[in-house]
Amino acid sequence: MRMRPGVLALIAAAASMLTGLFLSFNYAATWEAAHTSVQHLQNELTLGWMLRGIHYWGAVVAIALALVEGARQFWRGAYQRPHHRLWLLGVAIAVILVGFAYTGYLLAGDQRAYAGVLVLEGVLRSTPLIGNALALIVIGGDSVSSATLARIYTVHVVVLPAALLLVTAALVKERKRDGTTSVVRAALARDPITACALVLLLVGLAYQLPATLGEPGGPGNPAAEHARPEWFFLWVNELLYRVQGSTFLVAALLPCALLAGALLLPWLRRGDPQPASGRRPDLIGGSVIAVVLVTLSIMSIMRPTPAEEEEDDDGLTPVVIQNGGEDPEYDERLSKTLRRFRCVRCHVIAEDPDGGEDGPPLPLGKEFGELYTRRFFREKVADPGEFWPDTGMTYPKNRKPTPEELAVLEKYFFGD
Secondary structure: OOOOHHHHHHHHHHHHHHHHHHHHOOOOOOHHHHHHHHHHHHHOOOOHHHHHHHHHHHHHHHHHHHHHHHHHHHHHOOOOOOOHHHHHHHHHHHHHHHHHHHHHHHOOOEHHHHHHHHHHHHHHHOOOOOHHHHHHHHHOOOOOOHHHHHHHHHHHHHHHHHHHHHHHHHHHHHHHHOOOOOHHHHHHHHOHHHHHHHHHHHHHHHHHOOOOOOOEOOOOOOOOOOOOOOHHHHHHHHHHHHOOOOHHHHHHHHHHHHHHHHHHHHHHOOOOOOOHHHHHHHHHHHHHHHHHHHHHHHHHHHOOOHHHHHHOOOOOOOOOOOOOOOOHHHHHHHHHHHHHOOHHHOOOEOOOOOOOOOOOOEOOOOOHHHHOOHHHHHHHHHOHHHHOOOOOOOOHHHOOOOHHHHHHHHHHHHOO
């Protein structure tokens, strides 16, 4: 194959953008209509499922090929002068492609997308000093709403395509400065079979592994419990699971540090271009980082889901106070939440004799609201290891509650 992975990545991105243009004709960027419009496109529109599948897999393949091209250029030392501008533009394209895929999965309007938006809000609010202001700008209000989805949609269909076109134009211009004509046109003329094979691959993936759509999400609907992000953020997901109470460090600062390192490579490696033997520290460092990220991603995939963890439970099922059958769905969610976090090990729940004695009996009564504010409660329950260090309180396997579980527990403690 004479066509480079970077050129194939641009072709896959072009296929994703072209299908996205047709998808935009049938999409509505509000939580009430987003899921309905995607469902209509997926199930009723002629070949809509195929267009959405190519759109999805085009983004996935483009990112994968961009990473392969990045590794190839890193091994060749292409970040060294005088070709460092091409390296910087390549990094910019990779970031834009990740932005496409990330904002794209947030637009589906299902419970997984809603969970992703809530995680985004949490990361923004965890930013020191400016967190709430930053969340207000991005989220478009005090909480997630249709304004949030509209902002994400604008970034997906306007900001990122414009950025990709500008960076690609700068890349072509830079190639011409090096004496190379349009790299994409030359590659297509030299090896059209590979380009056609890539398009057929996208069609095959869309047919065999069509894009999925979960239950409706958004304000008023539940978020998917412990939803995993897209594959390129699995390593962040695993670190958030392992490192408690460090959302900003793991989900914002660390990815930005990796990006900054890639952008600063041309300035860290000055002087005449060196062969691989002269860049051994660079190659070792890059290889170690790649292995760590891949390992964390695999660990995230292999980690059991909460449902699988419950199969290995100790059989202790807490008895919850029933509300006279007025809301059996809430009773079921509460019982499931108390069971998931093994509360009965440390608390006597509703005078259940099988409960533990390390903590106070539950529920604590409506006077709980007279002692604590809701904000105080959310902070304590969301991360007991950080806010109650003296008690030694923790959760099984250090897994924190989701926003939906927090809402259930808040209703339980404050007697709503």
